[in-house]
Amino acid sequence: MGSDNDRPLDHLPEDLVGQLSPEVPAGDVVAAAPYDIDADGMYTEGYLVLTADRLGCFQRNNGQWDTRWLGAATIGRASVIDGLGMKVLRLTRDEELLAEYRFTLRHAKSAARIHRQLERIIGDGEPGQDEPDRPDEKKLRCDKCGRVIPAWSEMCPACMNRRKILFRILDFGRPYIGRAIGAFAVALVMTGMGVAQPWLLRPLINQGFGAADGAVPDYGVVLMFVGIMAGLMALRLGGQILQLRLSLGFGTLVSRSIRQKLYTHMHKLSLSFFATRQTGALVSRITQDTERLWRFVSSTVIEMILAVLTLVAVGVCLFVMDWRLACFTLLPIPLMMFLMIFFHKRLRRAFRQMWFRWEQMTAVVADALPGVRVIKAFSQEQREVDRFQQRSTALFNEERRYISGARSVFAPLMLFASGLGSIIVWLVGGWWLCQGQTDVGTLMAFQGFLAMFLRPIHEIAHMDEMFNRAATSAHRIFEVLDTEPAIFSRTGATKADDIKGRIELQNVSFSYDGIRKVLHGVSFKVEPGQMIGLAGPSGGGKTTLVNLICRFYDTLEGRILVDGVDVRDYDVADVRRKIGVVLQEPFLFHGTVAENIAYGKPTATMDEIIAAARAANANDFILDFPDAYDTIVGERGQSLSGGERQRISIARAILNDPAVLILDEATSSVDTETEKLIQEALERLTADRTTVAIAHRLSTLRRSDRLIVLDKGIVMEEGTHDELENKPGGLYARLLSMQREAQSAIGLAGGVTPAGGKPEVEPAHGPGRGH
């Protein structure tokens, strides 16, 4: 994504670049975007190329490029229209249509980018800096081959170099290389001993049992060979224990260092990294993927090497013993290989099909059970049951096909094929034995060797899959490790030690997806100690503004100054430490109440914790809990009501003593008494602190030094509560009167939001301790 920004021509076909280059130097191109629908609504291949003073349009037509240039000065207005499954870039001048270009949603982002630059050129006469790179955002397509990247991966699985990746894992093992070499050496010796076992059968039977020509049974010889066998077995026992200790230990060491490095790195990445990924997928990266690597490093690698060695060693033994018999005995091996490859493909395909049905069925359950209240309320149980039964039957049919098809045939066939080897030995070997060309000991040894064949063959057949799996896991991990954080402290970043709390926004614009702007040129100033209330309908951009001030994201255009310095010039961790956040649905970690209050300041003393809780009016309800401050909250702990959570979060902020406070007020209604307690706590918290509050409560709105009313990302009004309240036709005045009506209708004192626009009247979850 970043690369199209820096070099807009990279994504153009070569012949077009060739045609362009004599007249338009690459450096002049501000933005380029493919468009793929023509005026008749048919697919086409076209490109828009924008320079500072003109817009070129190229559409492929029988190997030629139909070209049209539009002077930027002739364009009066550029707008993007959202259609159903498409975007239209419309260029007009004084009521006259100049051109329309149509994009499928695949090119929505580049269309938005060219539109932004066009608007800047029309407005300021020159293009501007666009969209900061967010290298930790998940990519949709591979930069190299254009393939779509699966949800579970960070990079194109088709483009990854498996061998290189696997070597990189082993690189993590370098500090422990001694163990790996030791494990391998032991394994090597063990293979030799394993092969020796059947080899010993021949002299045991021929000489010991007297099966060879002219030999007589000799118990002394029997004892000797049995003794050697027992000795070898004991050695193998010891060797196996040693080998497992070494290799498993090596694996755990490697997976520990990968796991820890991965988690540490994840916490360096910014919010956009997490916002574009599912939490579950990230969790599995730390748990499952590292576990898989552990298995790979500790056993797969060695097993693979051993499997190959064993096959070769057994093969050599067979040929040395009796090369003619060996040739016959090995006949079923290609058959087994073929069976494995043949069924492997089929089983995989059938399994995928089954998985698809399985997912469809799970979806019904996952969808219905959380909504069981609604199902019961509208008595639609039967419909849900029917829906499930339909999907369940579809799964059943697929399973039946799978079982009766490949699944039930494969394993028996494999056993049969490997049994063929034995039969051949008896058949062919038996004939030679009767002819006196071989002896019983050889035949028995052959049988012993054959038994050693099955497992390595099986392992080698699955080798590809095992390697792929490990490489995929490794890749998922390395991609995270290789991701650069989008938000980082510049070298030589300013220390934010004594921030006073003056905040200034200069012409700030922002977009999460690079397509739709959610803030348009927002500017305002907050003096130290002042309180600013952000009001406006939901989706107006209030939370986004707060995200930018905390520097969870960087602005698209404009800048944010804290004490006169661009926030991007501060050390990130430093500046965040100076900004306190009270969220409307505060997150409580699993731990005690005291630990949660002291989350931002783990060194806080007991006295400090209690003082903060008192200031937040939380002391009383905390002492009502069974274990008071030692009560466990969070998942599976004591459940807290919304009002209680808020006060814990206020206590957290008070304890942290930030210079700047971000307050995301709750919209949910609480009872009058609780409301009063929260208000008091908030007043203590905001006193003498620069506060930016997403304000819903009348009391906060009134108390703010200034209100900023945002709608659709634009500052609509600015002023004190009193000024705005009486502004005729004002948005704030309208929201306020709506709130008052709602309040008098519902009869609530102060909970309902004027600004949020979501009246939280949810009969099912009243105030009080949930569940």
Add this chain to the structure above:
Amino acid sequence: MMDRQIDDNLAEYLGDSPRVIRIERGQAGQVVAHLSGADEPATDVKLVRYFPWSMPEGYVSIRTADGKELAMLTDLDVLDDASREVVESELRDKAFNPKIIRILEYSHEFGITSIKAETDRGEVIFQFRGRHAIRLLSPTRAIFRDVDSNTYELPDFNALDATSQRYLQRYF
């Protein structure tokens, strides 16, 4: 056109929608709506289908550019021919949902399905992942939503040729 029954207690919510008198094109090709009860025509309105998939023929909302509804058109037959033509051409022009005629190639790799299809808008290759990408509108009609959120409609599974059916069998 269709049976439009409504409960008495709900009727009042639909009753006060202004009537559409005439719809025409403005100079720059924008849509202009003349509505009852308004002195000025609404210039540059946006037309949005209420049910783009389940009822693509009727039910059109007439909205301002910033998303406020001005009127609701349930049945295009009430319009004069010229207005109707404007509405239909505008809806066609601002919607892009190719209909799949034939599947040319199908592949599945790393959990991503890639389909090359012939559609009424030309040939296209698109990719999607997971079960959420396929929506069955009826046992034989489906919508595929690709990774970029583009949609491709398969109007009738049974009308496909045998090869295409074999590729898509799993979804039906």
